[in-house]
Amino acid sequence: MLGFSARETAEVLDTTPVSIDSALQRAHKAVDERLPERSxxxxxxxxxxxxxxxxxxxxxxxxxxxxxxxxxxxxxxxxxxxxxxxxxxxxxxxxxxxxxxxxxxxxxxxxxxxxxxxxxxxxxxxxxxxxxxxxxxxxxxxxxxxxxxxxxxxxxxxxxxxxxxxxxxxxxxxx
CATH class of the missing domain: 3.10.450.50 (Nuclear Transport Factor 2; Chain: A,)
Incomplete structure (x- = not known):
């Protein structure tokens, strides 16, 4: 989201802040699942x-x-x-x-x-x-x-x- 709030991002994408927060949580989870345990x-x-x-x-x-x-x-x-x-x-x-x-x-x-x-x-x-x-x-x-x-x-x-x-x-x- 490059420094934009969920509200600002939602406005740009014509959606709700709740859906932006949800998408961000899913993205964090997906990244965490794919990262190796140790760099x-x-x-x-x-x-x-x-x-x-x-x-x-x-x-x-x-x-x-x-x-x-x-x-x-x-x-x-x-x-x-x-x-x-x-x-x-x-x-x-x-x-x-x-x-x-x-x-x-x-x-x-x-x-x-x-x-x-x-x-x-x-x-x-x-x-x-x-x-x-x-x-x-x-x-x-x-x-x-x-x-x-x-x-x-x-x-x-x-x-x-x-x-x-x-x-x-x-x-x-x-x-």
Whole structure:
């Protein structure tokens, strides 16, 4: 309602203040039902710095080695992998392991390098993939982790070149 009273809003929408208050209460309830119990920033504050560093290092090592089992071992049981704006996502260890093993980390996929960064207060990575031309690791995605404790609850890949905008990340990484 952007600072307007229920009466003012009702006048603009040609309804009653009671209906505006009711709609606002329903909206608050809907938001409360959809919000996570704990924000990602609260989760990160609750994790010891050494434990968080270990999560980041384990993830980087597992991904760069294309070690599907090691990546999956870091996931919450109900973890989700998404790649907006793609309509496909993967949920749970089995589906994620199949996706990683057949596509993202398959023996035929390019090698990867990750640079840890922060995105909106969340653990993330500048994600680079090997390119034969120019024989370097080139920008591939911004990969964002959502944690539940020290487990990865969500892994989101933003694969657009524009995703790198605003981050002080190199165009490419030498081998």
């Amino acid at each position: 990602q920033q609260e989760t990160l504050r609750s994790i010891d710095d050494a434990d968080l560093k270990q999560v980041v290092e384990r993830f980087v090592t597992a991904w760069e080695r294309a070690d599907v089992a090691a990546v999956v071992s870091m996931l919450a049981e109900d973890a989700v992998v998404a790649m907006p704006p793609e309509p496909t996502w993967f949920t749970g260890h089995g589906a994620i392991a199949a996706f990683l093993g057949k596509i993202a980390l398959s023996p035929s996929s390019p090698r990867h390098r990750l640079i840890p960064i922060w995105v909106n207060g969340q653990v993330a990575f500048g994600h680079y993939s090997w390119s034969q031309e120019p024989k370097a690791f080139v920008r591939h995605a911004i990969t964002v982790l959502s944690l539940r404790g020290t487990e990865i609850a969500e892994l989101t890949f933003f694969r657009s070149p524009q995703a790198f905008t605003g981050f002080d990340l190199p165009e490419r990484i030498a081998p």
